[in-house]
Amino acid sequence: MKLYDGGRAPNPRRVTIFLAEKGIDIDIVPVDMGKLGHKSEEITARNPLQRLPVLELDDGTILTESVAICRYIEALHPEPNLFGKNPLETAQIEMWNRRMELNFLGSVTAVFRHTHPAMRDWEVPQVPEWGEANRSRAVDFLTLLDGELAERDYIAGDRFTIADITGIVGISFMKPAKIELPAHLQNVRRWHEAVSARPSVKG
Amino acid sequence: MKLYDGGRAPNPRRVTIFLAEKGIDIDIVPVDMGKLGHKSEEITARNPLQRLPVLELDDGTILTESVAICRYIEALHPEPNLFGKNPLETAQIEMWNRRMELNFLGSVTAVFRHTHPAMRDWEVPQVPEWGEANRSRAVDFLTLLDGELAERDYIAGDRFTIADITGIVGISFMKPAKIELPAHLQNVRRWHEAVSARPSVKG
Numbered sequence: 245m246k247l248y249d250g251g252r253a254p255n256p257r258r259v260t261i262f263l264a265e266k267g268i269d270i271d272i273v274p275v276d277m278g279k280l281g282h283k284s285e286e287i288t289a290r291n292p293l294q295r296l297p298v299l300e301l302d303d304g305t306i307l308t309e310s311v312a313i314c315r316y317i318e319a320l321h322p323e324p325n326l327f328g329k330n331p332l333e334t335a336q337i338e339m340w341n342r343r344m345e346l347n348f349l350g351s352v353t354a355v356f357r358h359t360h361p362a363m364r365d366w367e368v369p370q371v372p373e374w375g376e377a378n379r380s381r382a383v384d385f386l387t388l389l390d391g392e393l394a395e396r397d398y399i400a401g402d403r404f405t406i407a408d409i410t411g412i413v414g415i416s417f418m419k420p421a422k423i424e425l426p427a428h429l430q431n432v433r434r435w436h437e438a439v440s441a442r443p444s445v446k447g
Numbered sequence: 448m449k450l451y452d453g454g455r456a457p458n459p460r461r462v463t464i465f466l467a468e469k470g471i472d473i474d475i476v477p478v479d480m481g482k483l484g485h486k487s488e489e490i491t492a493r494n495p496l497q498r499l500p501v502l503e504l505d506d507g508t509i510l511t512e513s514v515a516i517c518r519y520i521e522a523l524h525p526e527p528n529l530f531g532k533n534p535l536e537t538a539q540i541e542m543w544n545r546r547m548e549l550n551f552l553g554s555v556t557a558v559f560r561h562t563h564p565a566m567r568d569w570e571v572p573q574v575p576e577w578g579e580a581n582r583s584r585a586v587d588f589l590t591l592l593d594g595e596l597a598e599r600d601y602i603a604g605d606r607f608t609i610a611d612i613t614g615i616v617g618i619s620f621m622k623p624a625k626i627e628l629p630a631h632l633q634n635v636r637r638w639h640e641a642v643s644a645r646p647s648v649k650g
Contacts, residue, residue, distance in 0.1 A: 292591055293550065305535065312541035319534030331522030332508065338515035347496065374577035388495055 246271035247313075248287060250296030253277055254349060254413040255310045259297050261409050262314045264444035266321050311341065314406060326406045333401070340400035340407035348389070349414035351382040356421040382414075382423055386432055393431035397438070408439050449474035450516075451490060453499030456480055457552060457616040458513045462500050464612050465517045467647035469524050514544065517609060529609045536604070543603035543610035551592075552617040554585040559624040585617075585626055589635055596634035600641070611642050 247263075249272050250256035263270065275281035275296055283294050290298045291308045299307040299316070307313050318327045328334030357367040358375025389399070389411075399407040415436055418425060425432065439445060450466075452475050453459035466473065478484040478499055486497045493501045494511045502510040502519070510516050521530045531537030560570040561578025592602070592614075602610040618639055621628060628635065642648060 293546065301535075307538050307542055309542045309545040312538045312545060315541055316534055316538035319537065331519055332504075334522065335510050335515045335519035338518055339510055339512045342512040342515060343496070369576070369580055371574060371577045371580060373572070374574045377572055377574060 245299060245301045246273055248273045248275050248290065248296060248298040248300070250275055250277045250282060253296065254353065254417050255295070256297045257413045257416075258310045258406075258409050259299075259313050261412065261444045262317065262326065262406065265324060265326060265404070265409075265442075266317060268317065268321055311406070326404070326409075328405070337400040337405045337407055341405075341410055343385075344399065344407055344410040344414065347385040348382055349410055349417070351378040351385065352414050352417045352421050352423060354378040355382065355423060356417065359422075360420065379421075379423055382418070382421075383426060386425070386429055390429040390431045393435050397435070399435070404439065404442070408435075412436075412439055412445055448502060448504045449476055451476045451478050451493065451499055451501040451503070453478055453480045453485060456499065457556065457620050458498070459500045460616045460619075461513045461609075461612050462502075462516050464615065464647045465520065465529065465609065468527060468529060468607070468612075468645075469520060471520065471524055514609070527607075529607070529612075531608070540603045540608045540610055544608075544613055546588075547602065547610055547613040547617065550588040551585055552613055552620070554581040554588065555617050555620045555624050555626060557581040558585065558626060559620060562625075563623065582624075582626055585621070585624075586629060589628070589632055593632040593634045596638050600638070602638070607642065607645070611638075615639075615642055615648055 247259065247270055249260060251274065260272075275284075275287060277296065281287065282296050287296065287298060288294055290300060290306050293308070295308065297308070297310060297313060299313045301307070307316055315327060318325070326337075328337045355375050355378045357363045358371050358378070364370055393399070396402055398404050399411050415425065425436075427433075450462065450473055452463060454477065463475075478487075478490060480499065484490065485499050490499065490501060491497055493503065493509050496511070498511065500511070500513060500516060502516045504510070510519055518530060521528070529540075531540045558578050558581045560566045561574050561581070567573055596602070599605055601607055602614050618628065628639075630636075
């Protein structure tokens, strides 16, 4: 199988960190999103939504949506486990991964896409007021998360999971979105320092 | 276990349709979202994000996020299968469920929350321009879906899954969002007529 990868963009990066955590090497086809490679014929034929990443299996079957791709890889390579080992843990990890997506990564992305001048041709119409509204949403959610991380080491429990990966790419994407991580969120900072040291994230 | 339910709102409804498809009866605690019951102390203590539904297990463990709740119920009651029977099918269903959420249900919800006068105190700030931008996104996605449904009977393949449930609540929510289903989307209409006749949806 091969992965059409979008490099440093948040969703492609979720999958490449996931693969690195699993210790799996697969064929990577780099797509330059800066040159709108995700809107090329090559990608559009595989994903009419023109988004990355796209996983193509050897028989030509296509999978899109980062978390669907990760869940497929988890089923083929169960260890280390990143989605949960029993029904309750699996549900709690999905709950936290979705909370991180919907309340945090989604908000950071909205700030970037709706306020950054470089996004003017990508996000049409760009609605700066919507972008700005998401700035406080992202920080409000991190404040809630800080209270949770006072009680445990990782986002969904006592070990690293896909929910942490979503958190990592969200924190990184705050930089281009020009959102500061408030200094007083000590537990989020401690968590972020710890997960940033992982080879999958540094690499 | 018991489910704090928000009635006709899209996400609570996803879980109650899912339970009906499974043929499972669980204790339901109705919460009146019209009276802001989701912001009550009772719910906030269980879900600081003040959203419904909330599943409370007998030992007090809390699960939120509709799809996490549904996946937990699927693990306890595997039949009829609504999330996939093998790694590839499971990934394809997740892909379609997420496409339906991110491109369709999410857009319909944004139209409603950002343009409906009744939402002025719920969605602060209400950004009508963002609401309007989502109107065409929802219809564009349905147009793409119409092409897909020319080839198959259900959203993720040849049988009913959670992706259809997300589609059903999205179509229903177009009414309060004042989005019309274009008459020429014959395949979407055929699909919607078929799934609407299911006892889980009619009930």
